[in-house]
Amino acid sequence: MTELRALGLAVDLGRRHALTGIDLTIPSGRLTVMVGPNGAGKTTLMRTLAGLLQPARGQVTVAGQPVSHMSAGERARTIAYLPQGGTVAWPLPVAEVIALGRLPHGEKPESLPTEGREAVAAAIRAAGLNGFEDRPATELSGGERARVLLARALATQAPVLLADEPVAALDPRHQLIVLEVLKSEARAGRTVVAIMHDLTLAARFADEIILLNQGLVAASGAPGTVLTEAGLAAHFGIQAHVAHDGGHLIVVADRPTPERGVGGDT
């Protein structure tokens, strides 16, 4: 079990206290979705979990091992991180971009060993990118590029996969494709965490939801227990209707509550 844990995590960004005391246990084999208003600290938390930000206090552990004690390579093999709105700088072929996910294993794209080749092929299949292998990654649509970058993260075959807004700016079809991939990776035994803003979609796919607000975990658990009308009013500052439709939760944001605005972006 590659459980991802945050213990008393506090992170300062400059003089701002972005996270103040986060305690989390994120189980493997489940898709955990992180939600929260802008500026709640979602990206900061994810970057800290990925070992890219040093916490002021507390620590992150994967399967009991502190991330801060890992070498850069070991960390990269343990945690795959998909940043928000990633780009590809050069018109590299799609398969080569995905093969970059093998770098933490010391495998170079032009000389992948069998294991690496299988991992890349599996990632291409998982993201439905067969036929795209030779296409320059810069000439793809936003949805296709998002799938390529996701496949790059999958190719590392790390036990932990962290994705920052993987479905932002995607059309509904690509949102579903990407979330199906993440869900399937979780089913395969990985620890998968994704940040999302679409609460209905989050409720539909998440096994667990973490609601973050003002640098703290405001609520966590099954979608039905976290996404309540009272909770949304308190933490998102919205009046919302939460409906149940054949086992699915539907969240319709109605209007902002008058007394409270939403904080700045991270």
Added chain:
Amino acid sequence: MTRNRRGREPRPLRAGSGAPIRGFRDDSGRWGCYPGRVNIKSFMRASRLPLTLGLVLLIGALSLASLLIGPAPIAPVRALTALVSDQGAATIVVRDIRLPRTILAVLVGWIFGLTGAGLQGLLRNPLADTAVFGAPQAAAFGAVVVLYSGLVGALSWVLPLAAILGALVSVALVVAVAGRQATVVVLVLSGLAVGSLAGAGTSLAISLSPNPFAVTEIVFWLLGSFEDRSIVHVGLASPFILVASLLVLAAATGLRALALGEETARSLGVNVMRLRLLLVAGAAIGTGASVAVAGTIGFVGLVAPHLVRPFVGYDPARTLVPSGLAGAALLTAADCAVRLIPSQTEIKVGVLTAILGVPFFLWVIARRKAELSETPA
């Protein structure tokens, strides 16, 4: 799935085609197991070897030509004999004049091509080059200051060190000002500003000089040339060029990951800070050493990577060595050309590379105008 080369229509899942997503789950319940084969071998097959070999042969041929071309009328066979055995005056010409300039052209071209490819990879921008950073001007300023202070002669180790310091300050300044999210406009403008400042400093030093003959000499030196260089110059530049090459080549693997942005590169285990240091130091040391012995020669580093990408692809790591070789071939060819162009005095090679390089620079800008207007450097 049939092999899909570039240009051929890819089969499943085109955006907007409305094609159903096939193979949602396989027997184990895993999603996304698309039937059909995956082709990932095509980019693995692409080998650098033929290009590298071809470039090495080309450099060999051009170096040979460089030993045979010159104002002294020496027959090719005699020139080659003079290189290996004592043939009196011919040996002096070939060994002491033509050989050092050939070696310098190859070395300087190599390091410019290499650092150009490295900087383009670092800034994820095909317009990056030490010349765009104003590094040659800054290096020249460093060297001129040392020369005019009268403390050391033109063959001292202080000269390349001062030039390296100048280049280091300029490249570091531009990278710092342009930053990680800077647009191309910011990048080029900062380079322009730094270059102008260094140019002004050089002009000031020249205008304050009490000796008009020294001024002429320095002005010509600034134009960039391999004329009348000795083996001492080779000895002065080569250790620095070796160090610079090692620094840039050490950054190769990190540059691959950087194609996906800094955050992703870091998550892949790359130390981005170290990568930046390696490339900035490599570029500055290479440029400084080159300028110290050959004056300002620009645009080789800009052009060389573009020449090799059609053959080796866009992976910054695999562009490095071929780009360095292309740079060496380019500069050796240019140095042969200046000796062949009929004129009263020899045309400076720095002038030639600028005359050819600037239109190329403009062409790259024109071709990539649309994307350059939005993408961060």
